[in-house]
Amino acid sequence: MYDVIIVGAGPAGLSAAIQCRKWDMNVLVIDEFPKAGGRLLGQLHQEPNGEWWNGIEETKQLTETASKLNTEIRLGISVHHVEKIDDGFLVHTNHGDFASVRLLIATGAAESAAPVPGWTLPGVMSIGAAQVMTNVHRVRVGEKGIVIGINVLSAAIAREMQLAGVDLHSMVLPAMNPVTKDHAHPKKVMDKLSRIAHLAPSAFLRFGGKVAKANIARKLATQFYPRNGMKMWGMPIHLRKAVTQINGTDHVESVTMFDVTADGKLKKGTEKRVEVDFVCIAGGLYPLTELAAVAGCPFHYSEELGGHIPVHNEEMKTPIDGLFVAGNITGIESAKVARAQGKVAGLSIAREKLKGIADLEYKVLQAMNDVRKTRNEASIQFHPGIEEGRTKMEDVFRESKKTETAL
């Protein structure tokens, strides 16, 4: 029986494992991907201070520390079920079942699908798929592509592809449909971009921020958005163009594009065919929470945090005894925040096992402070209002504890 099983070997899971090993706990880390690092692996961007954030190097530091501490990490294993048993948890995988007293779910996030007709053609992929191919596997996903969906993540990855010499025609919006909704609305997309512009390392996003300080300016900026788009590192970003269809027989051959109004309605007679051989769809990220749900954890919906989130507190504890969460499963934020949260979770878990060690009490508080600090200094923020979302979640956790006592 393990002291703790950690599901997910990304920045949160690995840094939690390191803390647990430092306190000599019996730890097992499981991840489905053959390499440790999670989505941190693919990350590559320039910080506002000019330094490069290189996910591969950051991962190496974490895995090296973990292996020095003799951490058991099993890769290429899928967890498909988690069962609450009397004295802990039973984790079901495709390589057998593992039991532990405590469970940390650090499964991260996945990409929301933003379907566009023709999206099943080979050559169409999520923007994150292209990121992993480009930076981790070092494979060019195509000769010339287009990015559908304009958000912080897609802008960052478009830049990464550009760095690797992959030719992108432009970034455009998806055509409005019941699924794409706000992602297809130029005003709302501009709104979201401008509220986080001060954090963004890109020239484009900073431009958006300047123009869009006042409501009226933002409206005008969308209204009079240049017909040929605004360029970021030489690549046009079109807030007023949308793709309605991806065309091809055996693979992607072109996309059909329309001009759109400031509300995202197609303008008749503006139809155009753009030849591309790959398409990246960016629908944003959502927390990957299924395992917390089957473990019986209560949930709370938070738009600020990016979706349905397992209820938890700042110590990364859920209302379920022995169940912890850390990283993007608790809200969509940068890998640095996830790593800092992992540290809190690891220390929190050690404190629960070792009980009454003053040093650990202090270390948990210190690590929690570190999360706040990292959050405030984050250069990439996916959702505006993350702070409000976090505060609200703290209240929800307290309420859930009260209800429990009342019962």
Added chain:
Amino acid sequence: MKNNHRIVDHPVLGSLPEKDSITFTFDGKEYSGLAGDTIASALLANGVRTLRVHEASGKPRGIYCNIGHCFECRVTVNSTSGVRACLTEIKDGMVIESGKPEAQPFASKNVQDFPRTYAEFEKKQKVKGDK
């Protein structure tokens, strides 16, 4: 045409590290990839994008999410079917088969004509009765 989709030089990540070459077959044809490649990345490096066809319609499919969630990339590896190409590392001598169309003995050719609600069913019955 081998591995010509590799990003060899990168301004920040540097040149591609030296890695062992690994040989495998896909639908009977021999390909090579690099140690650490997944089936999906090794094939894409060789310009292969179609990993299977839809079991009923026969339409081509490739990777979509590349992190094991969408299951669009499932292939048969050494006779085990339903293996995700995006999560499985290539090994020397691996025999990989693409997903093939499946027989549809009970598929109906006139699905469009089926009633979708009970009301539609009743209406159709009535028309039949009238004849």
